[in-house]
């Protein structure tokens with residue numbers, strides 16, 4: 157049966173990296189029997205330029221009708237002065253909430269070939285394989301009330317609200333425990349229960365859900381300690397589960413353990429395994445349009461899409477093997493380049509992955 161993929165390149169390097177991921181999907185269609193139809197839509201700043209909204213109805217309809225969504229990245233200097241309600245990032249948050257993508261899976265895997273590209277010592281990071289499960293449609297990024305108000309004394313006050321219902325915590329906890337069951341059966345729940353009542357409830361609910369998973373060893377950690385432990389001894393973690401904002405920050409921190417933010421894919425899932433797949437990085441306006449961006453995070457996002465939404469595990473593994481092969485060939489984009497390797501641009505890296513895939517027919 158034909159699968160439909162909505163391709164939303166977005167802005168900045170989103171356009172360049174998505175083009176390389178599309179090449180990979182085309183190769184899977186042509187040579188590996190994947191039957192996927194791709195249709196492109198606008199989101200973010202490019203959508204705002206075309207229709208004064210970062211999330212046009214047509215894009216939302218396309219994403220809703222698709223089996224999976226592949227997204228590049230949104231944002232850029234050009235749109236920073238727009239009202240917050242129409243900024244590019246609103247397009248992304250809108251997609252996540254409209255598609256009810258509440259579970260964000262962010263693997264942080266260190267490819268052994270990149271141990272020396274990490275800013276941490278190779279012995280601290282080699283063999284690293286962490287899965288961060290981040291709640292994606294609740295918490296302080298969505299909580300009401302929010303805004304900036306003027307106080308009686310004339311001073312301005314900014315405010316946001318951290319809210320989680322029990323059911324929101326329960327469903328993300330189940331995803332995290334299920335994920336841990338497929339891995340090393342260790343789950344660390346990250347909160348700030350000593351200060352924030354909302355995350356005190358988080359801890360209580362996660363502990364309650366743990367009763368259904370007696371094989372999983374559950375631990376709890378405050379977020380400040382978790383940030384420190386991630387750089388001190390990252391291999392102590394197997395699966396981490398946390399709130400929207402803490403997950404946003406910790407997963408960027410985990411990204412650097414792996415050498416570059418340009419290597420990390422992500423999956424955002426709804427309750428039926430429909431997903432939106434995207435690299436965890438942004439639109440990198442500092443290098444956009446220069447053929448410098450690393451497309452591997454986006455290509456690895458295609459691998460996650462094949463695994464989680466298109467039920468094509470075998471092809472997912474082939475894409476991962478192809479990425480491994482180009483790293484073995486010592487090809488490196490600027491962000492992961494170290495002496496003794498060959499520096500390549502975004503398009504050459506994408507072409508090399510396609511060639512490596514074809515050689516594994």
Ligand code: NAD
Pocket residue numbers: 169173228229230231232233245248417418434435436437438439440441442443448449450451453491
């Ligand atoms: P960023 O992730 O875009 O860039 C951070 C740094 O990492 C930059 O130096 C950039 O050059 C580098 N980098 C990122 N991806 C790379 C890649 N694939 N290859 C090589 N280097 C890469 O974060 P930022 O600079 O804080 O944000 C830039 C814009 O992106 C902002 O408008 C922000 O709101 C947006 N943003 C979007 C998303 C998203 O679409 N999911 C996520 C984060 C930030």
